[in-house]
Amino acid sequence: MAVPDLKPGGTHTDLLVSCYNAGIRLSGSDDGFLHVESPVGVLTDAVRTALRDHKPMLLAVLWRLDGMLTHRAPVPTAKSATDAPGGPGRCFSCGDVHEHPHAYGRCAWCSLAAEAFYRLRGGPWDDIQTVRRQQK
Numbered sequence: 001m002a003v004p005d006l007k008p009g010g011t012h013t014d015l016l017v018s019c020y021n022a023g024i025r026l027s028g029s030d031d032g033f034l035h036v037e038s039p040v041g042v043l044t045d046a047v048r049t050a051l052r053d054h055k056p057m058l059l060a061v062l063w064r065l066d067g068m069l070t071h072r073a074p075v076p077t078a079k080s081a082t083d084a085p086g087g088p089g090r091c092f093s094c095g096d097v098h099e100h101p102h103a104y105g106r107c108a109w110c111s112l113a114a115e116a117f118y119r120l121r122g123g124p125w126d127d128i129q130t131v132r133r134q135q136k
């Protein structure tokens with residue numbers, strides 16, 4: 001398993017995708033903890049520092065990404081919550097309120113999660129989610 005490729009100037013999504021591709025599994029909890037599962041030798045000091053530095057972003061994006069990877073029926077879609085109300089002033093993906101009351105589309109966090117969703121599809125993370133769905 002390769003160590004995550006932390007490119008200087010990489011985006012939040014680059015960090016998230018490189019961690020998943022290196023076998024690191026990230027999950028957030030409601031009480032603000034970032035849970036990290038990693039193969040031995042992959043979680044270097046540089047990766048730990050990057051995860052700590054990007055923790056607020058990761059916590060905001062991970063539950064949205066998990067929703068996108070889970071909600072696939074009837075059609076696979078990059079939507080965080082199937083019950084998000086959408087419409088003017090709300091993110092159609094997660095339901096959070098936009099800054100502008102008449103804005104449409106995804107919020108910034110859902111945009112990051114959607115980018116990761118499309119970059120991770122078909123990879124090892126996708127296989128794990130498929131197994132999880134079959135176990136439910």
Ligand SMILES: [Zn+2]
Nearest residue numbers: 091094107110
């Ligand atoms: Zn959103």
